[in-house]
């Protein structure tokens with residue numbers, strides 16, 4: 462199980478600094494979770510991920526279930542030993558990936574009937590086996606199976622999906638309640654699209670099931686930024702103050718700063734790792750594209766303020782050369798830097814909350830990090 466304790470609160474915003482104790486260690490919140498889709502944070506080793514400051518990583522149930530498959534995971538008594546990461550792990554339920562990746566997927570009351578995007582094989586994921594698979598993976602935090610909707614979706618679509626999500630959450634909770642010697646914690650996922658009253662309905666129904674933690678799903682799916690912030694602003698206070706609040710699949714550094722201010726504790730996103738592999742690097746002064754010709758003869762580090770292995774030892778010119786030459790090391794060094802940037806940002810926010818200077822932190826963050834800052 463997990464324990465969540467809030468150490469400090471910002472008096473200028475809803476930001477809070479907490480500690481989440483899991484079977485595999487303590488996580489200091491607010492926290493960013495690097496995404497290790499298929500049992501690896503792409504391009505780097507788990508040891509390097511830890512050196513970047515990661516305290517917890519995310520694994521994708523859909524991918525791991527299809528490949529390598531649970532028979533292999535069982536040989537290692539779970540994902541921790543299989544991938545050699547001994548820190549906390551959170552797994553998603555697979556719902557979002559089935560929704561976005563599976564070849565054909567049919568949603569019924571029972572669950573998702575889908576065809577693997579890898580080999581076309583047929584599978585059925587139900588709320589019960591989503592809990593079972595995540596428990597076999599050995600994740601510290603597991604997620605309820607939820608029904609996703611496209612953006613934009615009309616109110617009826619959003620309402621139907623949220624009601625199914627609630628019924629599935631009840632079935633997940635029942636399945637989780639009877640796991641023998643259970644170690645993991647099950648989080649509920651608030652849905653309801655971009656409709657505040659549906660978000661409220663979803664939150665109220667999930668609260669009655671009393672989950673150890675709660676997430677907001679269905680955000681950052683293509684909606685305008687203002688709308689995402691509006692929904693988060695309205696939904697976060699509906700969740701119990703003493704439980705961890707997780708926003709799924711978000712976001713840019715700016716998103717993280719805004720959402721921490723609104724009271725969110727946990728985040729995951731492919732952005733730092735995926736963008737790294739596209740040559741996009743986050744820095745204190747803005748985001749830069751290392752492929753840009755202006756870095757060809759730039760002897761300085763990516764970010765002079767950064768203490769990551771890439772910035773300590775290599776120049777922009779070298780990273781530019783590696784990327785232009787499609788050298789594999791480019792992906793590794795870029796990923797190390799971006800992960801370090803994200804994790805360092807979370808740590809800086811935690812410090813600012815603890816010292817109750819979050820407003821000042823935010824002002825400095827925006828003053829130095831201009832959207833075009835890096836490449837201008």
Ligand SMILES: [Zn+2]
Pocket residue numbers: 763764767768769770771772773797798799801
């Ligand atoms: Zn760096």
